[in-house]
Amino acid sequence: MISLIALSSCIEAGTLSADSAIREARARIAAQDPAIRAVLRTAPEGPAPAAGPLAGIAVGIKDIIDTADMATEYGSPIYAGWRPRADAAVVARLRALGAVPLAKTATTAFAGLDPCATVNPHDPAHTPGGSSSGSAAAVAAGMLPLALGTQTGGSVIRPAAFCGVAAIKPSFRLIPTVGVKTFSWALDTVGLFARGVPDLARALALIVDRPAIAATEPGAPRIGLCLQPFAGEADADAVAALHRAARAAERAGAEVADLILPEAFALAWEAHPHVQDFEARQALAWEAAQHRARLPARLGPQLDRAQAITTAHYDEARRHAHRARRLLKEMFSGFDAILTVSAVGRAPDRATTGDACFNRLWTLMGVPCVNVPVPGDGLPLGVQVIARFGDDGRALAVAGMIAAALAA
Amino acid sequence: MISLIALSSCIEAGTLSADSAIREARARIAAQDPAIRAVLRTAPEGPAPAAGPLAGIAVGIKDIIDTADMATEYGSPIYAGWRPRADAAVVARLRALGAVPLAKTATTAFAGLDPCATVNPHDPAHTPGGSSSGSAAAVAAGMLPLALGTQTGGSVIRPAAFCGVAAIKPSFRLIPTVGVKTFSWALDTVGLFARGVPDLARALALIVDRPAIAATEPGAPRIGLCLQPFAGEADADAVAALHRAARAAERAGAEVADLILPEAFALAWEAHPHVQDFEARQALAWEAAQHRARLPARLGPQLDRAQAITTAHYDEARRHAHRARRLLKEMFSGFDAILTVSAVGRAPDRATTGDACFNRLWTLMGVPCVNVPVPGDGLPLGVQVIARFGDDGRALAVAGMIAAALAA
Secondary structure: OOOHHHHHHHHHHHHHHHHHHHHHHHHHHHHHHHHHOOOOOEEEOOOOOOOOOOOOOOOEOOEEEOOOOOOOOOOOOHHHOOOOOOOOHHHHHHHHHHOOOEEEEEOOOOOOOOOOOOOOOOOOOOOOOOOOOOHHHHHHHHOOEEEEEOOOOOOOHHHHHHHHEEEOHHHHHHOOOOEEEEOOOOEEEEEEEEEHHHHHHHHHHOOOOHEEEOOOOOOOEEEOOOOOOOHOOHHHHHHHHHHHHHHHHHHHHEEEEEEEOOOHHHHHHHHHHHHHHHHHHOHHHHHHHHHHHHHOOOOOHHHHHHOOHHHHHHEEEEHHHHHHHHHHHOOOOOOOOEEOOOOOOOOOOOOOOOOOOHHHHHHHHOOOOOEEOOOOOOOOOEEEEOOOOHHHHHHHHHHHHHHHHHHH | OOOOOHHHHHHOOOOOOOHHHHHHHHHHHHHHHHHHHEEEEEEEEOOOOOOOOOOOOOEEEEEEOOOOOOOOOOHHHHOOOOOOOOOOHHHHHHHOOOOOEEEEEOOOHHHHHHHHOOEEEOEEEEEOOOOOHHHHHHHHHHHHOEEEEEEOOOOOOOHHHHHHEEEOOOOOOOOOOOOOOOOOOOOEEEEEOOOOHHHHHHHHHHHHOOOHHHHHHOOOEEEOOOOOOOHHOOOOOHHHHHHHHHHHHHHOEEEEEOOOOOOOHOOOOOHHHHHHHHHHHOOOOOHHOHHHOOOOOOOHHHHHHHOOOOHHHHHHHHHHHHHHHEEEEHHOOOEEEEEOOOOOOOOOOOOOOOOOOOOHHHHOOOOEEEEEEEOOOOOOEEEEEOOOOOOOHHHHHHHHOOOOOOOH
16 A cells, blocks of 8 residues: 555655656556456546646546546446536545546445455455445555545445555545535545555545644553444454454543443434435435436335335434434543444445444434554454544544554 | 416316326416526426326426436536436435426526526516526416425525515425535525415425324414514515515414514524535535536635635534524424514516525524515515424415415
């Protein structure tokens, strides 16, 4: 994998030109992608911006995010060859920072649950996770130093865990979703993948123009260790990785205590699919009405079933979410961060993209979540560090502290 | 003007076919629009759906709302001839209800402040208001029984007041904004124009599948009469119309009391442009970066100035909004509805689209607002009825009561 910070240092020092850095990214894609299938297409050749804090940084753009210079197909034949007129807001921002949105990365159709062609770089028989499959795999395979994904259930943190890369799902709407194909407007969140937590912090601070995000110190954080029993049981491997991360945090000076989430969170967890699917059936109403037969095997029936969600169900689901958000805000007076598993376990085979059960509560809460890969044998495992809404710098600082302690 | 309810009654009774109703709308557009310039283009000819609760209803779609069968130009030469692939969510919903999205209506560029070519149907020397200029004017001129607009500052209620039609800016996100060009994601709200308040109630209840919206009874509402002094002074005519509406409400059984908004609302009112423009500079980042010279005379400099809004300004503005929203929720325990002016006065000349100063607080609060035309001589005047968040049925019921009392 390639560190964004290391690459930027070389470019700032003048030992590497932005153009060379982008050419090298193209070469890595050409060499490695035929086996990984993470990249759908690359930008037209041309000189890279020489200036800007992200000069020379090639970025993967999940293919539900609009780009003016590359087709954007939302993972669906309904949009084959579709070419948006404008860049999404976050893509325009990357360009303004000197970065090169170089590659469109594979996504499941409309960021749903149907697997796409991308394989896990650690073992091609396994899923890279979804829905931001190509972004996670391209960063894991070392093709790109930075990639954009989106999360509505667990579509950033889960593939990051399966592929063994760092990733952040920031606070809700910290990064604008303008120009991102909508699945659920109350949930869709643009996130980032990179080699390490410091790379994420640097990129996020620049993208949202909040330097404090990269300057937060972890101190001696109080961490709540949380199992989310309402979401089911994680694999023994994943629970062992969680405890390994907790012990590493303690060695680094954190105070770790068990956190039992009250019933309100189980209700919010149950409410998530009602919010998501009630909105998805409206967001994808044109596709369902005009192209039902071209929707894939999981998404089509999911939208059909969503017709049965009443406005009363939706309103109740939103009330549950609202209550849990208020309660979580209070609970954060006792904790600086929450630590939990990023996924059920290691990446399953390619029949599915895995399960978002340990992610969806936090997406609904709108709070920042960071995946920290936990080193070990076999396919990757990850834990997620969660902080209060708007405190993305804290989530990254604590995640960085744990990542460093795990590596020590 | 044409009543949606009257039209639907004829169609349901079989005395008018849906096809004839749509053909008549086309004929009215052909006859009247050359003088009004509200309609930019119409849908390809074809049979209208014969079934559905909105069968035979021709709808005007503001040209920042995507339509798959008609170009969508966002009021800007940057998007000349632009043809979206999909319908916006609300357009797909209208089709599912049997309505015909018949005409794209003129909008100011990107729903900003630069006037477009539409004139006020009551006097072509005057503005129809903006930014939903074409939708308001087309309904006022009797070309269409229903039209969609959007409001970020005052872009639904203000043109409705200037053109003398009923309109609702519903609760924030009650109608999805998927497929609507973004100006400010925290503020943009899809709204409706129609001849009368009952027409709005029927259309909104169907579009959002909430029958209670059309079934709410006003009872004997407690109404807070409010002048918004922080927004400046309304014209004497407008204040007289407000008092006429208040007296009409009392005759109909309402209890009207003066409402003085505390300082928190003045701060929220001041915060609105910071939220709006900080988001607009991101939402329109591609246009500003690639096509600055093609942005119009007001919007270009507005986006330039927005570069100076810091994240700290934005965060503070959002805190002011949040505090005022909470306070407003408490204040509604003493009132069922708020009554205030819809605009400074009558439509000014065509050099501007008027001022959103009496609208923007309520857009920021996310609460439903209904324009009620106040009958009188000269160019139209309107008052707005405001209810608590999510109680769109209440806003419509009280507005309907006042409209009926004013007509009696």
